[in-house]
Amino acid sequence: MAHGPATLADGWRAYISRWVFTTNHKDIGTLYLWFSFAMFLMGGAFAMVIRAELFQPGMQLIRPEFFNQMTTMHGLVMVFGAIMPAFVGLANWMIPLMIGAPDMALPRMNNLSFWILPFAFAILTSTLFMEGGGPNFGWTFYAPLSTTYAPESVNFFIFAIHIMGASSIMGSINIIATVMNMRAPGMTYMKMPLFVWTWVITAFLLVAVMPVLAGAVTMMLMDINFGTSFFDAAGGGDPVLFQHVFWFFGHPEVYIIILPAFGVVSQIIPTFSRKPLFGYSSMVYATAAIAFLSFVVWAHHMFTVGMPIAGELYFMYATMLIAVPTGVKVFNWITTMYKGSLTFETPMLFSIAFVILFTFGGFTGLMLSIAAADMQYHDTYFVVAHFHYVMVAGAVFSGTAAIYYWLPKWCGKMYNETMGQVQFWVAFIGFNIAFMPQHFLGLAGMPRRYADYGLQFADWNMVSSIGAFIYGGAQIMLLYNVIATIRNGKPTTEEKTWEGAEGLEWTVPSPAPYHTFAKPPEFK
Amino acid sequence: MSTESSYYVPEQSKLPIITATGMGLMAYGAASWVVSGGSMVFTAGLVIMAVVMFKWWSIVIDENMRGLANDQLKRSYVLGMLWFIFSEVMFFAAFFGALFYLRVIVNSWLGGDAAVGIFDDTPTDAAVANNAILWPGYEAEWPPMITPDQAANGDNAVFKGPDEAMSFPGWAKLLGWLPLWNTVILVTSSITVHIAHTGLKNNNRKQFIGWLALSVLLGMIFLVLQVEEYVHAYQHMGLTLESGIYGTTFFMLTGFHGAHVTLGTVMLLIALLRAIKGHFSNEDQFGFEAASWYWHFVDVVWILLFFVVYVFD
Numbered sequence: 091m092a093h094g095p096a097t098l099a100d101g102w103r104a105y106i107s108r109w110v111f112t113t114n115h116k117d118i119g120t121l122y123l124w125f126s127f128a129m130f131l132m133g134g135a136f137a138m139v140i141r142a143e144l145f146q147p148g149m150q151l152i153r154p155e156f157f158n159q160m161t162t163m164h165g166l167v168m169v170f171g172a173i174m175p176a177f178v179g180l181a182n183w184m185i186p187l188m189i190g191a192p193d194m195a196l197p198r199m200n201n202l203s204f205w206i207l208p209f210a211f212a213i214l215t216s217t218l219f220m221e222g223g224g225p226n227f228g229w230t231f232y233a234p235l236s237t238t239y240a241p242e243s244v245n246f247f248i249f250a251i252h253i254m255g256a257s258s259i260m261g262s263i264n265i266i267a268t269v270m271n272m273r274a275p276g277m278t279y280m281k282m283p284l285f286v287w288t289w290v291i292t293a294f295l296l297v298a299v300m301p302v303l304a305g306a307v308t309m310m311l312m313d314i315n316f317g318t319s320f321f322d323a324a325g326g327g328d329p330v331l332f333q334h335v336f337w338f339f340g341h342p343e344v345y346i347i348i349l350p351a352f353g354v355v356s357q358i359i360p361t362f363s364r365k366p367l368f369g370y371s372s373m374v375y376a377t378a379a380i381a382f383l384s385f386v387v388w389a390h391h392m393f394t395v396g397m398p399i400a401g402e403l404y405f406m407y408a409t410m411l412i413a414v415p416t417g418v419k420v421f422n423w424i425t426t427m428y429k430g431s432l433t434f435e436t437p438m439l440f441s442i443a444f445v446i447l448f449t450f451g452g453f454t455g456l457m458l459s460i461a462a463a464d465m466q467y468h469d470t471y472f473v474v475a476h477f478h479y480v481m482v483a484g485a486v487f488s489g490t491a492a493i494y495y496w497l498p499k500w501c502g503k504m505y506n507e508t509m510g511q512v513q514f515w516v517a518f519i520g521f522n523i524a525f526m527p528q529h530f531l532g533l534a535g536m537p538r539r540y541a542d543y544g545l546q547f548a549d550w551n552m553v554s555s556i557g558a559f560i561y562g563g564a565q566i567m568l569l570y571n572v573i574a575t576i577r578n579g580k581p582t583t584e585e586k587t588w589e590g591a592e593g594l595e596w597t598v599p600s601p602a603p604y605h606t607f608a609k610p611p612e613f614k
Numbered sequence: 615m616s617t618e619s620s621y622y623v624p625e626q627s628k629l630p631i632i633t634a635t636g637m638g639l640m641a642y643g644a645a646s647w648v649v650s651g652g653s654m655v656f657t658a659g660l661v662i663m664a665v666v667m668f669k670w671w672s673i674v675i676d677e678n679m680r681g682l683a684n685d686q687l688k689r690s691y692v693l694g695m696l697w698f699i700f701s702e703v704m705f706f707a708a709f710f711g712a713l714f715y716l717r718v719i720v721n722s723w724l725g726g727d728a729a730v731g732i733f734d735d736t737p738t739d740a741a742v743a744n745n746a747i748l749w750p751g752y753e754a755e756w757p758p759m760i761t762p763d764q765a766a767n768g769d770n771a772v773f774k775g776p777d778e779a780m781s782f783p784g785w786a787k788l789l790g791w792l793p794l795w796n797t798v799i800l801v802t803s804s805i806t807v808h809i810a811h812t813g814l815k816n817n818n819r820k821q822f823i824g825w826l827a828l829s830v831l832l833g834m835i836f837l838v839l840q841v842e843e844y845v846h847a848y849q850h851m852g853l854t855l856e857s858g859i860y861g862t863t864f865f866m867l868t869g870f871h872g873a874h875v876t877l878g879t880v881m882l883l884i885a886l887l888r889a890i891k892g893h894f895s896n897e898d899q900f901g902f903e904a905a906s907w908y909w910h911f912v913d914v915v916w917i918l919l920f921f922v923v924y925v926f927d
Contacts, residue, residue, distance in 0.1 A: 195694075199630070202630035210638070262697075272690075298700070316856075319761075323720075324772060325763060325773035400731070
């Protein structure tokens with residue numbers, strides 16, 4: 091067995107080598123979580139720059155070229171640096187605890203998956219300081235903007251994506267191997283906590299689509315530097331090919347982001363409803379159905395590209411079909427709460443907000459899926475509002491809920507409930523002020539990704555910016571709450587922090603010992 | 615499901631951080647190489663990766679030989695390898711998908727004869743206009759010997775089509791057709807790996823080592839012939855990476871396959887060297903099995919390539 095964890099008392103060298111050389115799933119989970127939070131603040135800072143510039147019409151603070159780099163980097167950092175690693179961190183911490191395993195299946199590869207990320211993001215961030223600036227073609231990096239017309243730094247972006255992809259694939263393979271091979275006796279597949287289920291399906295999606303993303307950026311690299319013509323019609327290629335390859339990755343990617351969030355909420359709502367999750371098996375099948383459908387709907391991102399009508403109709407109906415399993419999930423969460431003994435601690439508040447706001451974002455998604463209507467909505471702020479409702483109120487709210495929910499298990503200290511609830515309300519109100527008006531802006535025709543706008547959009551943009559600053563402030567409060575809990579939180583040693591909590595992670599002491607389940611527990 | 619009563623948690627390890635550093639240097643180095651020339655950083659990263667990979671696998675093999683790896687860990691390795699191969703399948707799927715889209719859909723739009731429906735092959739107005747305005751004179755054909763650029767701009771074109779394509783040369787010249795021989799070689803090598811595997815299962819080490827060595831040799835011959843084909847394409851057929859979409863798809867698909875054959879050959883070679891040192895037994899053969907699964911995978915990819923890229927032109 092590996093020796094116990096070094097603390098600062100053992101000296102800096104021992105402390106640093108503990109984190110750098112670690113093979114412990116809890117250490118690696120912690121690294122992922124802190125790294126993703128750092129990236130979240132960086133991506134958030136980019137968002138603040140965007141909203142500050144859009145506070146008023148006209149150009150005030152930055153040049154349009156830099157604005158483009160900010161929108162691009164905000165998207166890339168939030169998707170690949172903040173949300174994805176945050177959920178991998180939760181997976182690392184919680185999956186072994188939930189299935190009664192002593193660690194992840196491949197502990198050294200686990201460490202490698204994490205330590206690639208700082209290098210990848212150092213490369214990506216360094217592009218901002220390069221001649222010609224950083225990536226400026228939007229996080230979806232459509233060719234030929236990202237090939238023929240791209241700054242030279244696009245090459246650094248390409249290789250950063252390559253190693254990020256390697257990290258994701260290794261991390262996912264590790265999760266699949268852990269879940270398939272490391273479950274405690276009695277922990278059959280249909281008894282696994284839903285968080286584990288959603289993650290194993292997510293990991294499958296990642297292994298399936300990250301290589302496709304690698305293919306897309308490789309084609310870009312070849313077109314830019316080696317004279318191929320994948321995305322150049324002059325040579326017989328097609329820029330639309332890029333969009334097909336990208337969205338074949340990109341659509342499953344959005345479920346990669348949201349499925350673990352579903353898992354978290356499916357753990358939290360039963361706990362604070364003091365009832366088992368309603369419709370467990372339908373939840374599992376719905377998750378699998380969403381994952382399957384995610385592979386066959388990609389071109390709904392491309393309705394305005396000039397597809398044949400048959401293609402538009404197919405992708406429209408297939409997309410609408412996703413509402414069915416998603417609806418199953420929403421009904422199950424609500425039915426779990428129905429007639430439960432509800433209490434509203436911070437994790438539950440975030441989870442309920444998740445259900446409401448994610449459903450709202452789902453409905454705007456349904457509007458966007460109508461091909462004829464999408465001709466109007468496409469590339470407007472309506473789309474921006476839609477995906478921030480599912481990404482922020484979906485993934486980020488659920489991640490925040492997870493932090494409050496499991497923080498006592500991680501560090502053996504209880505957060506301050508008042509502070510938690512204050513943070514929730516600031517985040518909830520700030521979020522809605524920031525993004526609700528963007529629906530109106532989009533429907534009124536304001537295009538996304540522009541540094542300036544017509545005067546008729548001025549009022550709602552100012553409101554949106556104020557909301558964004560409030561929401562940004564809420565994240566500083568979250569950081570404060572977490573640090574304050576770790577330093578001065580009320581110690582708690584109870585195994586079961588929450589009265590209604592079920593599952594193996596609540597059978598080990600708080601804080602969870604460095605090594606748990608050296609002998610597999612019996613699970614009935 | 616876990617049935618072990620104890621579990622091997624490895625000690626802290628310096629391997630991952632060194633590997634990550636190597637990968638970071640390679641990524642940064644590769645980008646600065648294509649931007650400004652100079653391959654120093656990339657090479658440094660590559661050397662670090664080569665050394666640390668050698669060390670890492672040596673340690674894993676050593677742990678296995680000392681009996682530290684229990685059945686559960688071995689199953690994890692098996693799962694890891696299988697899912698890694700699945701990710702490789704998806705990587706090739708991206709390129710095969712691109713080829714399909716370019717050949718079937720893009721080409722007919724550029725040539726102006728994209729049909730209005732599945733049962734009605736009247737060209738759509740949009741496709742006709744696209745052809746007439748942007749690429750006048752381009753006719754959809756596969757392999758495209760003249761690029762849309764050439765059709766519209768003649769000698770001023772940036773993208774020029776190949777002089778010759780790698781197509782099926784007709785039955786008369788069949789026996790002199792290199793891709794056919796490459797197919798025969800690769801399929802044979804899959805069979806020889808299987809015979810070697812059978813030998814190992816029956817504790818027949820002579821059969822195991824002999825047939826494994828033959829497989830490695832066949833892999834190498836395949837690679838030599840592939841290089842020969844590329845040289846021929848560049849020197850005598852006017853077929854390069856820059857020969858429009860045909861050169862693009864031909865070299866990218868066969869090139870990535872060749873890169874994977876190289877990796878597979880190295881894996882088989884390592885298995886062979888280990889076999890000669892006396893590693894692997896009837897019960898303990900994962901290192902060899904993993905290499906052989908990978909080998910069968912590159913073989914299947916080749917068969918697809920052979921039909922899609924070479925035969926059905």
